[in-house]
Amino acid sequence: MAKLFRAAIMGPPGSGKGTISKRIAQSFGLQYLSSGHYLRDTIAANTEAGVLVKSYVERGLLVPDHVMTRLMLPRLEQLTSHSWLLDGFPRTLAQAQALNSVSQLDLVISLNIPYETLKDRLSDRWIHPASGRVYNMGFNPPRVQGRDDISGEPLIQHDDDKPEALVARLRHYKDVAKPVIDLYKSQGILHTFSGTETDRIWPYINSLLSAKIPTQPVNTCQTPMH
Numbered sequence: 001m002a003k004l005f006r007a008a009i010m011g012p013p014g015s016g017k018g019t020i021s022k023r024i025a026q027s028f029g030l031q032y033l034s035s036g037h038y039l040r041d042t043i044a045a046n047t048e049a050g051v052l053v054k055s056y057v058e059r060g061l062l063v064p065d066h067v068m069t070r071l072m073l074p075r076l077e078q079l080t081s082h083s084w085l086l087d088g089f090p091r092t093l094a095q096a097q098a099l100n101s102v103s104q105l106d107l108v109i110s111l112n113i114p115y116e117t118l119k120d121r122l123s124d125r126w127i128h129p130a131s132g133r134v135y136n137m138g139f140n141p142p143r144v145q146g147r148d149d150i151s152g153e154p155l156i157q158h159d160d161d162k163p164e165a166l167v168a169r170l171r172h173y174k175d176v177a178k179p180v181i182d183l184y185k186s187q188g189i190l191h192t193f194s195g196t197e198t199d200r201i202w203p204y205i206n207s208l209l210s211a212k213i214p215t216q217p218v219n220t221c222q223t224p225m226h
Contacts, residue, residue: 005083011111014121016198035088069098093179112194126155
């Protein structure tokens, strides 16, 4: 059996993390675990944990470290026989240390995107709240303006995607991410990619992973996990 491969991707809001994560999962057969998708599923399931998560999300607060680790680590323990890619976790140093206690990452991708690019992308970003589907009016618009393609329900723009909130949001990301990035840099597993276009960054990420991931037949591609 090929050696398992565990990776995480980091990047500020609007960095293209979700798009790149899906390409990695499809190209290399990794299970894709997005903390954002998982939180939405937890809320929708209305479990005890879901009610707790909802209480933070509804107040516009970040879900605390101890709640995130309590949710994510058991999920990863269910994937012990799979190679996987994490998106959105670990977000803080405490989460990274908790993850280290149960699983050693092989590689961490950090996306370094200029502020002006992030601002342009996020100001064009509209979201379907129930599913988390994201549209961009510049390069991925909905078929009917202001409506989700699948449900037909209205799209919204997050307050924190509006330009006035963006500077604070990106500054907060940098402050919180820096110790995580420093940790993975010290472990020799951090790879940073800079640029303004996802399609131009992707070939470099693809080359890196092609060299790092044990060769697998294409048909082992796994379905993204929420």
